Amino acid sequence: MENTLDPADLQAVWLTLKLASVTTVLLLCIATPLAWWLSHSRKWYKGPVAALVALPLVLPPTVLGFYLLLLMGPHGLVGELTSALHLGRLPFSFAGLVVGSVLFSMPFAVQPIQNAFEAIGKRPLEVAATLRASAWDRFFSVALPLARPGFLTAIILAFAHTVGEFGVVLMLGGNISGETRVLSVAIYNHVEAMEYGAAHLLAGGMVLFSFMVLLGLYLAGGKLSQVSK
Amino acid sequence: MNVIHSMDIRAHFKMQLDSFMLDAAFNAPSVGVTALFGPSGSGKTTLLRCIAGLERAAGTLHVHGEVWQDDVRSLPTHKRRLGYVFQEASLFPHLSVRANLEYGLKRIPLVERKVQLEHVVEWLGLSHLIGRGDPASLSGGERQRVAMGRALLTSPRLLLMDEPLSALDTASKQEILPYLERLHRELEIPVLYVSHSLDEVARLADHLVAMEKGRVIANGALNEVLVRPDLPLANFDDAGAVIEAVVGQQDPTYNLTQLDFSGGSLWVGQVKQPSGNRVRVRVLARDVSIATQLPQGSSITNILPARIAGIHCESSDKVNISMTVGESQVLLSRITRRSLDLLGITVGMHVFAQVKSVALMA
Numbered sequence: 001m002e003n004t005l006d007p008a009d010l011q012a013v014w015l016t017l018k019l020a021s022v023t024t025v026l027l028l029c030i031a032t033p034l035a036w037w038l039s040h041s042r043k044w045y046k047g048p049v050a051a052l053v054a055l056p057l058v059l060p061p062t063v064l065g066f067y068l069l070l071l072m073g074p075h076g077l078v079g080e081l082t083s084a085l086h087l088g089r090l091p092f093s094f095a096g097l098v099v100g101s102v103l104f105s106m107p108f109a110v111q112p113i114q115n116a117f118e119a120i121g122k123r124p125l126e127v128a129a130t131l132r133a134s135a136w137d138r139f140f141s142v143a144l145p146l147a148r149p150g151f152l153t154a155i156i157l158a159f160a161h162t163v164g165e166f167g168v169v170l171m172l173g174g175n176i177s178g179e180t181r182v183l184s185v186a187i188y189n190h191v192e193a194m195e196y197g198a199a200h201l202l203a204g205g206m207v208l209f210s211f212m213v214l215l216g217l218y219l220a221g222g223k224l225s226q227v228s229k
Numbered sequence: 230m231n232v233i234h235s236m237d238i239r240a241h242f243k244m245q246l247d248s249f250m251l252d253a254a255f256n257a258p259s260v261g262v263t264a265l266f267g268p269s270g271s272g273k274t275t276l277l278r279c280i281a282g283l284e285r286a287a288g289t290l291h292v293h294g295e296v297w298q299d300d301v302r303s304l305p306t307h308k309r310r311l312g313y314v315f316q317e318a319s320l321f322p323h324l325s326v327r328a329n330l331e332y333g334l335k336r337i338p339l340v341e342r343k344v345q346l347e348h349v350v351e352w353l354g355l356s357h358l359i360g361r362g363d364p365a366s367l368s369g370g371e372r373q374r375v376a377m378g379r380a381l382l383t384s385p386r387l388l389l390m391d392e393p394l395s396a397l398d399t400a401s402k403q404e405i406l407p408y409l410e411r412l413h414r415e416l417e418i419p420v421l422y423v424s425h426s427l428d429e430v431a432r433l434a435d436h437l438v439a440m441e442k443g444r445v446i447a448n449g450a451l452n453e454v455l456v457r458p459d460l461p462l463a464n465f466d467d468a469g470a471v472i473e474a475v476v477g478q479q480d481p482t483y484n485l486t487q488l489d490f491s492g493g494s495l496w497v498g499q500v501k502q503p504s505g506n507r508v509r510v511r512v513l514a515r516d517v518s519i520a521t522q523l524p525q526g527s528s529i530t531n532i533l534p535a536r537i538a539g540i541h542c543e544s545s546d547k548v549n550i551s552m553t554v555g556e557s558q559v560l561l562s563r564i565t566r567r568s569l570d571l572l573g574i575t576v577g578m579h580v581f582a583q584v585k586s587v588a589l590m591a
Contacts, residue, residue, distance in 0.1 A: 123319050126283055129306035130313035131333030131383055137307075141332075145323045 005198055008177050012186035013202075019094070019182060020162040023101040027109040027158045028151075030102065035113035036139075054107045061104060065171025068100050072172075092174050097182070100168040108157040116150020117143060152220055160213045164206070238263075238387065238419065242279040242288035251275055251286070251443040257436055259293055262413050262420040264430040264451070266462070267440035273423045276440070277389050280421065281313050282306040292387050310341075312380030312418075314390040318372035320364035326375055327359050333383035343384040352415070353378045353408055370401030374408060381418070388420045394429060409433055427462070431455070431471050431511050432590045456559040458541035458549035463561060468549075469513035470560045471590075476506045485530075488587075492555030496530045497587045509590040514549065516585040517562035521572050523581055531584035535560065537576050542566065550574065552582055560584075 038050055056064055072078045072090040082090055090096035120143060128138040144151075166184040173180030175189070183202060190199035241254035251272045257263035265273040278284040282298070283306055290298040292311075297304050312333075320329050334346065350356050353374045364372060373393055380388060393409075394402045406429075413420070413433055424430050430437065430451070437454040439447040439462055446461070447454045456470045457463065477487035477494060486500040488510060500508065524532060535552035538559060542548050548569045550562045560582050574580070 123315070123317075124321060126306075127313070127315065127319045127321070128332070129283070130281060130311060130389075131379065132307045132336040133332075134305075134307050137336070142321060146321075148323075 005201055008181070009186055009198060009202060011178050012181050012183050013205075015094075015178065015181065016163055016183040019097055019101060020159045022098050023105060023162045024109075024155055024159045026098065026102050027105060028155070031106065031109035031113055031154060031158075035110050035117055036143075038110070038114045039117035053110050056104045057107050061165070061167025062171055064104060065100060065168040068096075068103070068168070069171055072096060072099070091172055092176060092180060094173075094179055097169055097173045097180055100172045101162045101165060104165060104168045105158045105161045108161045109154040112150045112153035112157065113147060114150075116147035116153075119150075120146045149220075153217065156213055156217050160210060163209070238293070238421075239291040240276075240280055240288070242276060242286045242290075244275065244279065244284065244286035244288075246272060246275060246443060249443045251279075253440060253443060253445050255438045255445050255448045257419065257421065257438065259419050260417065261435035262422050262433050263436040263438060264434035265421060265423045265438050265440060266427070266430050266434075267425065269425055271440045272443040273425075273440050274391055277391050277421060277423050280387075281311055281389055282309055283313075295386075310383070310386045312383050312385035312388045314373070314377050314380050314388070314393045316392050317396050318364075318369070318376040320367075320372055320375060320379075322363075322365060324364070326355075326361045326364055326367070329364060329375055330355075330359065330379050330382060333379055337383055341384055344381050346382060349378040349381050352411060368401065369397050370404040373397065373401070373405060377408070377412075381412075381416070385418055388418050390420060390422045392423050392425070395424075395426075406432065427465050427467050431469075432509070452559070456551050456561045458539045458543075458551045458561065463514065463541070463549040463563075464543050466515070467513055468561060468563070469511055469516070470558070472510050472512060472558060474508055474510055476500055476502050476504045476508060478504065490555075490558060492553075492558035493533050495533075495584065495587050497589060500589060511588045511590055512560055512584055513586070513588070514561040514563040516587075517560055518583045518585065519550065519552075519562055519564060519568070519572065519574065520581045520583060521574075521578075524583065527583065529583045529585055531587065533560075533582045533584065535580055535582040537574055537578045537580060540569070540574065540576060552580065554582060 034053065038046060069091055070076050072082070074083070074089065079089060082088065090099060124142050124146060125138050128142045133141060164184065165182070166188070169180065169182055169185060175181050175185055183206065187199050187202045190196070190202065237259045238257040242251060244251040249272070253272065253276050265276060267273050275284060279286045279288060280290060282304060288298060289300070297309050321332065324332065330346065330349070334342065350359055355374060355378055358367060358371055358375060361367065364375065367375065377393065394405060397405065410433065422433060434451050437447070437449065437451045438445055439454060439460060441461065447457065452471045454460070455462065455468070462468055472490050474488035474490040474495070477489040479486050479499070480496070484499040485496045486498070488495045488497055488500070488508065495510070497510070502508065533554045535554045537550060538553050539551040540548060546566055548564055548566050550564065552560050552562065554560055562582065
């Protein structure tokens with residue numbers, strides 16, 4: 001039984017953190033305008049869009065991964081586009097994992113931010129408008145600071161959810177060391193190879209990490225709600 | 230083009246509301262306080278929001294010769310040089326009291342800054358509040374004063390106030406009213422003041438726009454509109470005339486003060502102000518009775534010769550009557566229909582108005 005981590009395991013840890021960080025940053029850029037639109041729009045297609053965003057919450061990750069694989073594969077719409085742009089193929093690459101993770105963790109970023117925007121209500125933004133603040137100014141000087149707790153939740157959930165991802169990665173990225181082999185896949189490999197000691201180290205680390213993240217979330221949440229009272 | 234006319238505020242808005250159509254047009258002078266008065270749900274707040282550009286409605290709006298909205302274009306709210314005080318203070322919870330006050334101030338060009346922070350702090354008594362970090366630690370009245378200051382600091386060309394006292398308890402109201410009266414006297418910014426309280430209107434306004442079901446039913450100088458016997462306003466329990474008077478002689482023996490106005494003078498309970506000071510008093514319709522001859526042996530001190538100007542039957546038993554006292558002052562009186570018939574009161578008749586009580590407003 002192997003009880004220590006080999007360099008490939010450390011690489012998997014590093015890759016996982018990189019994937020989660022890139023995904024979280026991208027998600028903030030996408031989820032913020034999307035959440036703003038969802039919280040303010042009265043269009044009929046707001047409902048379908050909201051449902052689409054929430055879909056990864058209920059879909060098995062393998063289903064999402066399967067369709068993404070088809071879409072990004074050589075005969076898929078996205079695959080043809082990336083080939084035409086000489087970007088290569090997304091499946092079995094780090095970029096492919098990022099695309100999958102962004103979609104998979106989307107509801108965890110959009111929903112807390114959307115809730116935070118909705119909780120602000122119209123009034124503070126109207127007040128800001130009567131105080132000469134333009135739409136962008138209102139967004140940055142009023143909406144963003146007031147939605148801070150929602151952003152904090154979104155960042156933590158999106159990051160943690162991406163770290164824990166398994167199904168989508170396996171469908172999309174396979175198991176290429178240093179490119180697509182993330183922590184959860186590495187644990188799976190160790191278990192398959194009966195290397196329970198190494199699996200314990202990685203899995204235990206994940207448990208500790210997840211606990212710390214949630215603890216941080218609750219502590220920060222408590223502190224934030226005290227400030228707003 | 231009439232120059233004076235172009236400097237005032239002209240508004241006309243049309244908008245479908247839940248149960249009726251808002252179709253309101255009015256002119257307001259470019260000085261003083263204009264009250265938008267009407268019962269709850271008459272569309273006055275919506276009208277104010279249209280003026281601020283917070284509601285999208287078809288219409289036209291001219292403010293001091295500037296076009297804020299017409300058929301072709303409509304300035305967005307942040308480009309209209311207005312101040313808006315909402316019913317609830319709505320201070321930004323993430324900013325300190327000072328940052329709240331300076332939020333609008335920072336966003337206007339230096340040349341437009343006519344209202345200084347120090348002045349606002351002094352006018353509104355904010356010196357002990359400006360250092361506070363969390364606006365939630367302020368009382369309701371204090372928060373509303375900060376909100377007023379915040380709006381004033383944008384040096385608005387028009388100040389809109391949407392029932393700024395209605396969310397406050399009586400004590401906080403009494404705390405704020407003097408500040409409002411002071412702003413009214415010392416600032417040259419015209420104010421549109423939405424209210425459903427006749428008492429507030431009588432204290433603060435100079436001009437009155439009365440609304441009902443989305444329409445403007447009367448628009449004119451405060452003391453002209455308030456004494457029109459045919460308006461629904463005259464049926465309010467506290468309907469009555471407003472008189473601008475000057476403090477006259479004192480009677481130290483009986484602790485009374487004489488107030489002089491264009492129609493004569495009134496004796497009231499002692500007013501501790503130097504003679505010559507201007508005061509505003511209210512004479513309620515229910516406190517004015519009518520005698521066809523000068524009453525003898527009456528306990529009522531204030532009896533004024535008057536001439537009947539208008540009669541309006543408000544119900545099967547009560548009548549509202551307006552009377553001219555002196556040159557231009559009009560009083561409103563509410564009497565029973567039987568008294569009207571017994572005394573044979575007709576328009577143009579010379580009578581005596583007996584004023585039972587006079588309320589000093591400031």
